[in-house]
Amino acid sequence: MRIDVLTLFPAMLDGFLSESILGRARERGQVEVAVHNIRDWATDKHRTTDDRPLGGGAGMVMKCEPIFAAIEAVQTPGCRRIYLTPDGVPFTAARAEALSHESHLVFLSGHYEGIDQRIRDTVIDEELSIGDYVLTNGTLAAAVVIDALARFVPGVLGEEKSLTHESFTRCLLDFPQYTRPATYRGMAAPEVLLSGNHTAIEKWRREQQERKTARLRPDLLSKN
Ligand SMILES: C[S@@+](CC[C@H](N)C(=O)[O-])C[C@H]1O[C@@H](n2cnc3c(N)ncnc32)[C@H](O)[C@@H]1O
Numbered sequence: 001m002r003i004d005v006l007t008l009f010p011a012m013l014d015g016f017l018s019e020s021i022l023g024r025a026r027e028r029g030q031v032e033v034a035v036h037n038i039r040d041w042a043t044d045k046h047r048t049t050d051d052r053p054l055g056g057g058a059g060m061v062m063k064c065e066p067i068f069a070a071i072e073a074v075q076t077p078g079c080r081r082i083y084l085t086p087d088g089v090p091f092t093a094a095r096a097e098a099l100s101h102e103s104h105l106v107f108l109s110g111h112y113e114g115i116d117q118r119i120r121d122t123v124i125d126e127e128l129s130i131g132d133y134v135l136t137n138g139t140l141a142a143a144v145v146i147d148a149l150a151r152f153v154p155g156v157l158g159e160e161k162s163l164t165h166e167s168f169t170r171c172l173l174d175f176p177q178y179t180r181p182a183t184y185r186g187m188a189a190p191e192v193l194l195s196g197n198h199t200a201i202e203k204w205r206r207e208q209q210e211r212k213t214a215r216l217r218p219d220l221l222s223k224n
Pocket of ligand 1: 085086111112115128130134136141
């Protein structure tokens with residue numbers, strides 16, 4: 001899979017792209033990510049990427065020219081161009097999985113008051129929000145979406161089965177996890193986990209998932 005990120009702040013992604021699971025996925029060639037500075041496509045002397053809103057009002061708006069040029073430079077036939085925005089469709093695990101099947105994704109991160117609507121109307125295929133809050137720019141939002149979808153790319157997570165019980169798979173939150181020692185500071189892990197009885201362990205975990213989901217996210221149960 002190929003991913004291009006268009007942002008005014010490429011350095012924000014340095015650590016994210018080189019560390020941990022995503023860093024290894026890139027080294028192995030499972031996910032190829034290129035980060036571009038939108039300013040490189042600004043053509044005026046001051047390399048301007050924003051201007052005052054037409055009609056007046058506070059803040060600045062990202063201009064058409066550099067963004068159209070940036071998208072046209074990196075896009076390929078059939079690629080999916082995604083704008084990160086708080087008024088986009090809420091991003092979910094299901095969407096992450098679907099996007100992991102694409103061969104080329106282009107992520108556009110906005111700044112200031114956002115981007116000129118004509119960009120959204122013509123060269124964007126999908127708009128995603130990572131939550132009901134407003135970030136200063138979309139670079140971290142792009143990182144969140146990339147991280148979540150990369151986990152679904154075959155081979156990226158060493159153990160494929162670690163996806164099967166995750167929160168949101170089958171509309172349930174994850175069960176509580178324990179590791180050694182079995183008792184720590186007087187707190188004992190549930191006995192069933194030490195029983196070696198896999199049927200009983202599965203049953204206990206499923207019950208825990210259902211109970212936790214009912215308590216914290218009852219809305220998920222109605223999607224089952
Ligand atoms: C300050 S925000 C613009 C907010 C916009 N004026 C609004 O009220 O919807 C600047 C940029 O951050 C990004 N951004 C902010 N919050 C986001 C969110 N919850 N999800 C995805 N992107 C977000 C977008 O790329 C946006 O263009």
